[in-house]
Every structure is written in C-alpha cells, then in structure tokens.
Amino acid sequence: MSGKDRETRDRLLEAATTLFAADGFKTVTVRDICQAAGANVAAVNYHFGDKMGLYHDVLNEAIEKMHGTTEAARDEGKGKAPEEKLEILVRVFIDRAVKQGSAPWIHQLMMHEMAEPTPALDLVVERVLRPRFDYLKEIAAELLGCDCADARVEKAAMSVQSQLMLPIKNPFARQLMPELSREEALDGLAAHVVRFSLAGICAMRD
Amino acid sequence: MSGKDRETRDRLLEAATTLFAADGFKTVTVRDICQAAGANVAAVNYHFGDKMGLYHDVLNEAIEKMHGTTEAARDEGKGKAPEEKLEILVRVFIDRAVKQGSAPWIHQLMMHEMAEPTPALDLVVERVLRPRFDYLKEIAAELLGCDCADARVEKAAMSVQSQLMLPIKNPFARQLMPELSREEALDGLAAHVVRFSLAGICAMRD
Amino acid sequence: MSGKDRETRDRLLEAATTLFAADGFKTVTVRDICQAAGANVAAVNYHFGDKMGLYHDVLNEAIEKMHGTTEAARDEGKGKAPEEKLEILVRVFIDRAVKQGSAPWIHQLMMHEMAEPTPALDLVVERVLRPRFDYLKEIAAELLGCDCADARVEKAAMSVQSQLMLPIKNPFARQLMPELSREEALDGLAAHVVRFSLAGICAMRD
Amino acid sequence: MSGKDRETRDRLLEAATTLFAADGFKTVTVRDICQAAGANVAAVNYHFGDKMGLYHDVLNEAIEKMHGTTEAARDEGKGKAPEEKLEILVRVFIDRAVKQGSAPWIHQLMMHEMAEPTPALDLVVERVLRPRFDYLKEIAAELLGCDCADARVEKAAMSVQSQLMLPIKNPFARQLMPELSREEALDGLAAHVVRFSLAGICAMRD
C-alpha cells in the first residue's frame, strides 16, 4: 500500500528536484516532472496538492540538508581558533553542497530563487542563508576582536558568502573559469577562499 | 512614418529593459511590455521579429554599456599602480552599473541569465564578463608579480568578481544585509571590496 | 463486514442527499460526498457503481417520501369536500416536504432536476409530480363539476402546482420575499395558497 | 476591422446564450461555445476576459430585454384599471419572454440561476424580478384597496409570479402538461392566469 506510494512520491520528488534545479520553477512544467518520474499528470496534484506544493517540498528537503551543514560546521569548529572555524565551514559547505555525489542542486535552487523569487524565498533565507551568515559573522567578529554589531563584521561575512555562492556550478563560472569549475579543483578553491578571506578580514582590523 | 516608428521601438526597448531586468525573460509577457510601452500587441513582433529578438536587443544595449565600463576603467587606470587600478575598476563598476540613476538593470539582467540562461548567454559572457574578468586577471597578475597564466591569478579574479556580483540588488542581500543594501552604503561597500581584495591577493604571494 | 458496510452506505446516502440538494448533481463532487461521509474516495463507486448510481438512489428515496405524501393526502381527504381535500393536500405537502425537520431537500432536488435535467428526470415526474398533479386535477374537476378531461382542469391544477413549487426555499424567493420565506410564515402561506386557489378555480366555472 | 470582430463576438454571444440557457453555466464548456460559434478556444478569453465574463454579458443582454418588458407593461397600463394592468403585464411578458421568435432563453437562464446561483444572481433579481414583482404588488394593492405594505399584497404578487415562471418552457411542464406547453396554448394560458389570479386576489379582500 504505502510501499508503492512512497516510490512514486519519491520519484516525483527526485525528478522535480533535478528539473527545478536545472531550469527554475516557472520553466519546468508539471508534465515534464511527471514524465521524468514515470507518473501520471495528476500525480503531482494528488501527492503535493499543486505544483507549488511540490516545489515547497523540494525546497524543504534542500533546506534541511543545508541547515544541517551549518550546524555540522559549527559543531566541528567548537572551541577551535576562528581561522580553523572558517576553514571548516568552507570545507563542509563545499563537501556537502557542491561536490558531486552530495547535493549540488541545492545551490542551483537558490540561484533560481535569487533571480526569480517565489513565495518560498523567505524560507530559504531564514533557514539556510541566515544561519550560515550569522555563523560567518561570529567568526568574523572573533577574528576582528570586535562585537557582532560592528559594521565591519557584516561586510566581512558578505565577502566570504559571495565567494561561496557565486563561482560554483553556474554557467558563467563554467564558461569563464573552466579550470576552477572542474570537480577536482574544488578543494583547491576552498583552500583559496579561506586564505584569501582570512587575509581580507585581517586587513579590516585597523 | 519612421519618426513615430522609432519612438515606438524605443519605448518598447525601454519598457522591456525594465521588465526583463525585474522579472526575467520567461516571466515577462509580450503583452506586459506592449502595455507598458503603450504599443500594440503585435508591435514586438513587428519591430523585433519575436520576443527573443527584443530580448537580444535589450541585452545588446546593456552589453554596450557594460563593455564601455571596463574600457573606461582600463583607460582611467592606465599607467597607475595595480592597487589604484583595482580601486578604479570597482568604483566605475559601482557607479555605472549599480547606483540608481545609472543602469542598475544591467546587473539584474545578468543575474537572470545566470539562473536561467537563454541562448543569449554567450553574448553576455564574452562581451561583458570576459573583458572585465580578463582585466581583473591582469591586475591580479601585476599584484602577484606573475604571469596571467599562473593558477593563482584566476582564483584572485574570481574572488573579486564574486564580491561585485552577488551582494548587490538581489532579494537575498536585501533580506540578509539590509544595511549594506542601502543606496548610501554603496561607496563604503566599494571601498571595502577593494581593501579586502587587495589584502586577499597579497596573501597569495607566498 | 456487512454491518459496517451498511453504515458507510447510509452515511454516503445521507451526505449525498444534503449536498445534491444544496448544489445539484454536477456541482457536487464525489470527493465532497465521501469526505462529508467520512468514507474513502472509492466508496461511492464501490457501493453505488458510479456517481449517477448514487444520485439515482438519493432520488429514489426522495421519491418514495414524496409519493407517500400524495397518498397520505388522498387518504386523509377521502370522502371530504373538494375544498377540504385541497386544503389537506397543501398542508401535508408543506409539512412533509418543506418545513424544517422534515425533508426540505426533496424540493430542492426537484428544482435542480428542473433546471438541469439528468437522465433521472422521468422518474421524478412520473412517480412524484404526476400523482400529485393527477390528484390536483381530480380535485379541480370536482370543484368545477366537470370531467378531468376538460381543458380547464389542467390549467387549474397547474396554477396550484406552481404556487407550491416556486415560492419556497430558493434564492429568488429568499431575496424577493424575505418575510414569506421565514419558516414561521409557512402555515400562513399554505392558507393563502388554498384560499387564493379555491377562488381562482371557482372563477373558472362560467 | 471592427466588422469581423463584431461578428465573432456576436457569434460567441449568441452561441453562449443558447447553450447556457439549455444547460446552465457549469455544464457548458468554453470549448462547446467556441465550436458552436466557429471560433477559437481563446476567443472567449479575448473578447470577454473569461467564461464568467461571457456569462455576465449574456445575462446582461437578457436582463435588458426583461427590464424593458416590465416598463412596457407599466406604460401600456398607465391610467387603466388594475384588472387591465394585470392582463397587460401577463400578455406582454408572455409575448416577449416566452413565445418563440422572442427570447425564451431568458426564462431558462433564470431557472438555472435559481437552481445553481452564480455570483450574477443579484443582478437578475434586482434588475428583472424585483421590478416586475414590485409592479405586481402595486396592482395587487390597488385591487385590494390597501397599502403596498399590507401583508396580503406580497402573497398575491407571489401567486401571480409563480404562475408566470414555473409552468413555462421547462421539462417538467412539457412532460406533465403537454397540451398547455404547446406554443398555440400560450394565449389561452395567459388569459387563464389573469382570470384565476384576479379571482384569487379578490378573495383576499375580506
């Protein structure tokens, strides 16, 4: 009974994730998703209410994964020096959210939300981006030896966040920096972002 | 006659620019554009062949403006120290492509292209992003005292480019960093990116 | 087992009656009914074959009740003067088919059949309306002192029938004659119809 | 330019009128209408916004015709005895709204509204039914020699109204009173309703 259901529902979820990540909410049609999942046109309505309901579920799954990411980085870095904390955060993020075999589509979903926000935008910001951004601010404050409310902290966090979000898995990057976009270059990229950012933040001290 | 014709064409181009920048190619309808331009439903097809033709023209106009931007920064920086060159490039970019009263929609158009590429993507990359990226690489090479082919150069350019593209005029930034998203904060943001990036690049020397 | 089975069947019948009466065959969905009855989506098809089968059963129940109504009035009026017969028929009809606590939905079902006939229309006419109409014709013939085949008889019956069907429990009446649509006004309405009709029929004598 | 438009628009209006009158708003599909009008599926949306917009226009046309009906009867009866006024109203109504070659569909549309009200119900009541009902009340008050606010007036008006609405052009009537439903019987029916109702109202005097 629920066995077959789970399967269809999951197949829909999986197909939708791939397609939404690739082309965005508006571009992907319910028919595309159902065909990719080997299900009937009405299956989306049955299992998720409507297209937006399916999108919500896809997004929520991504959100859960990403939320865990920040928590994991925070745990692993606990008690360590801020330099190490930053290194850990960047590495965990790259490992979980960018590398193949993990969930690179999360990233793509967020890029779509950024360009063409849906009503689900708030969810993404509050549950994924804000926690990570807050943690980045904590690290930056520690590095700068100042309060989180200091104006420099937000700028520092922004600079790191930018390097994590933009250059990865998007058509611009692939075309502009084919070397850096190779899967094998990811670890090197992470190391660079850490070193670059640490130096950048230190320069904000005076 | 051709006078009024040109007027209509221009109004269409203007309306399309605003709308495409705000909501992306797919979301905006031909009817929206024609209505905003006070033109007939068939006007787009008449003047531009089809919707994509209009989009191409809009993009081309943006591209010309942005292309000039990099050239202007290059000219202004000619013969100066690489630190100054970077400062000039960032400032010119912010002034021309982000600040209100200039052409902030260029930036938004590119964000849309990044999330949901159209066949016009190549144009944007080759004529706008690549020149700027190449110039960034030249500056970085100069700062690092190495050849442009050095692996570090591309990473350095990427880090700067990221900070220029992501944190500005998008809903994520507006929600995550309301302070930095204020129009008045742009100059401070530019200064920060320059200082942060210079320190980051210098740290790559050893 | 068959005990619970019957219960479900009855709940479906009851829910369907209410909903069909309120909104008509086409408007009500199988899901609405099943939900209202706390039953499975497939329950209607299981118990009644299809939606129309359920409607048929609902209608049949209504028909049985209405058929009894005319019979009861006929019995009660047996041997009495035609004026009394008419008074009894009207009163019994109002009591059984219109007043709250009885079965006002029968009336509503018929109004729906009249506006948007289903294949079940014949059933309603032959088993409910025709008997009552025939009895009305008998009474009218008696009052007119003529044969049932007399052309006047049908017109007289029609005039009474109209006053029984139209002014009750429909949105037009509720909006046009709010006073007369109140539950408490029903007895007064019945008395009026009787007096008005008797006078009307008598006037047809010459 | 507007010549062909008018034609298509009018064809749609005509087809929709026929179909809505026959089967009701919900049953009729936009595709049915467009096919009957020899137009494209999108034509309804283009000319009327949506299905409900088309229905509104159909109803409005019916309403205009019916509104004029009451006014015409009122004019023709001006200064005459109430008995004559009633006779005129009934005759004009039958001529304009029931007889073939006039607009029998108006009647059918109203029956549908009664059974399954749409948001357009108010329009029908206020612009068509209420004026006629009010005029009927005036006539009844005159006949009874009392004020319009008298409780008897509303009942009298209801009895007449019922006989005008129910027995005509509906499947019940056709099946129950085939004789009276014949086109040739309409004048006789009108005469009967007048005589029957006058007697009925007079009987309410004491």
Add this chain to the structure above:
DNA sequence: AATGAATGAGCCTTCATTCAT
C-alpha cells in the same frame, strides 16, 4: 507601416473512475 482580432499549442488543475492490494 501598423494595428487589433484571431489562433492553437500548451499550462495547471480537477474529476470520476479504476487498480492493486
């Protein structure tokens, strides 16, 4: 040259119904 009407493909959704268990 330029328009407003008309087109038809395609989208999301809903529905009564059937299927597998």
Add this chain to the structure above:
DNA sequence: GATGAATGAAGGCTCATTCAT
C-alpha cells in the same frame, strides 16, 4: 470487502505569434 494510490480525459485559461486589413 474496502481502501488509498494512480489514471487519463477534460476544463479554464495564458501565451507568443500570425493574419487581415
């Protein structure tokens, strides 16, 4: 016997585009 999942036909509507003038 009874259920919840799955189906596919169809519905209203939107859109970029084309046509007739």
